[in-house]
Amino acid sequence: xxxxxxxxxxxxxxxxxxxxxxxxxxxxxxxxxxxxxxxxxxxxxxxxxxxxxxxxxxxxxxxxxxxxxxxxxxxxxxxxxxxxxxxxxxxxxxxxxx
Amino acid sequence: xxxxxxxxxxxxxxxxxxxxxxxxxxxxxxxxxxxxxxxxxxxxxxxxxxxxxxxxxxxxxxxxxxxxxxxxxxxxxxxxxxxxxxxxxxxxxxxxxxxxxxxxxxxxxxxxxxxxxxxxxxxxxxxxxxxxxxxxxxxxxxxxxxxxxxxxxxxxxxxxxxxxxxxxxxxxxxxxxxxxxxxxxxxxxxxxxxxxxxxxxxxxxxxxx
Numbered sequence: 457x458x459x460x461x462x463x464x465x466x467x468x469x470x471x472x473x474x475x476x477x478x479x480x481x482x483x484x485x486x487x488x489x490x491x492x493x494x495x496x497x498x499x500x501x502x503x504x505x506x507x508x509x510x511x512x513x514x515x516x517x518x519x520x521x522x523x524x525x526x527x528x529x530x531x532x533x534x535x536x537x538x539x540x541x542x543x544x545x546x547x548x549x550x551x552x553x554x
Numbered sequence: 555x556x557x558x559x560x561x562x563x564x565x566x567x568x569x570x571x572x573x574x575x576x577x578x579x580x581x582x583x584x585x586x587x588x589x590x591x592x593x594x595x596x597x598x599x600x601x602x603x604x605x606x607x608x609x610x611x612x613x614x615x616x617x618x619x620x621x622x623x624x625x626x627x628x629x630x631x632x633x634x635x636x637x638x639x640x641x642x643x644x645x646x647x648x649x650x651x652x653x654x655x656x657x658x659x660x661x662x663x664x665x666x667x668x669x670x671x672x673x674x675x676x677x678x679x680x681x682x683x684x685x686x687x688x689x690x691x692x693x694x695x696x697x698x699x700x701x702x703x704x705x706x707x708x709x710x711x712x713x714x715x716x717x718x719x720x721x722x723x724x725x726x727x728x729x730x731x732x733x734x735x736x737x738x739x740x741x742x743x744x745x746x747x748x749x750x751x752x753x754x755x756x757x758x759x760x761x762x763x
Binding site for chain 2: 466539542551
């Protein structure tokens with residue numbers, strides 16, 4: 457009896473992983489924390505961060521020099537995290553994964 | 555006395571089937587809602603599977619209600635035909651629904667490997683071939699659910715395993731209906747217990763942590 461390795465990560469799972477990293481950091485996190493926490497390359501992280509900002513899940517904060525200091529979760533992101541956790545529990549119960 | 559037995563039988567049949575249908579449709583609805591959020595195809599299959607199962611059960615329940623009212627209204631002419639049609643629809647719906655579930659498990663598999671009182675049963679003889687197919691399909695699904703539980707060791711996975719094994723037992727009893735009338739009541743009881751187990755999982759999943 458062997459367990460197959462998990463499949464590729466879907467886009468929605470990557471969103472969840474990024475938001476979860478920020479949530480674990482207390483609702484705001486620095487880009488490097490997200491990069492390592494979500495296990496993404498710099499280019500891919502930039503792509504997904506732009507999408508999350510556009511969807512209204514995170515807000516970007518910059519310093520005086522224009523450098524990104526941190527990303528903060530919005531209320532919409534907290535709602536999404538809660539819904540996603542429930543869906544994951546539902547799928548886990550059947551033995552499926554997202 | 556015979557009419558009372560018939561009314562009791564169809565009343566019991568309808569109630570058990572309607573509760574099971576409600577639970578199956580609730581699971582189907584939740585899977586559909588989750589699919590809208592995630593676009594995950596597995597959830598769409600779960601949605602289709604439980605919705606088909608729910609509609610099949612609902613149809614079977616409605617035929618039982620029809621039979622019940624026909625007896626009350628002393629108009630039992632087409633009962634046998636209606637019940638047979640309802641039962642065939644349920645059998646086909648169950649085979650399609652559980653085949654879909656088997657497909658989903660294969661797609662994302664963890665493994666590489668009576669007496670007088672029961673006289674009305676003659677109206678509602680379960681199709682032994684359909685039951686055999688269902689026992690086979692549910693057997694496979696139960697093994698997958700057990701494997702998942704043995705890996706995760708979570709209450710929700712245990713409830714899904716319990717749900718499917720109870721449904722499997724219920725279909726073994728449905729299969730035995732033609733030779734042992736009492737098994738019909740046991741079959742319905744196990745089926746309902748199976749759906750209640752899945753409902754418990756659904757409630758637990760939606761509880762706020």
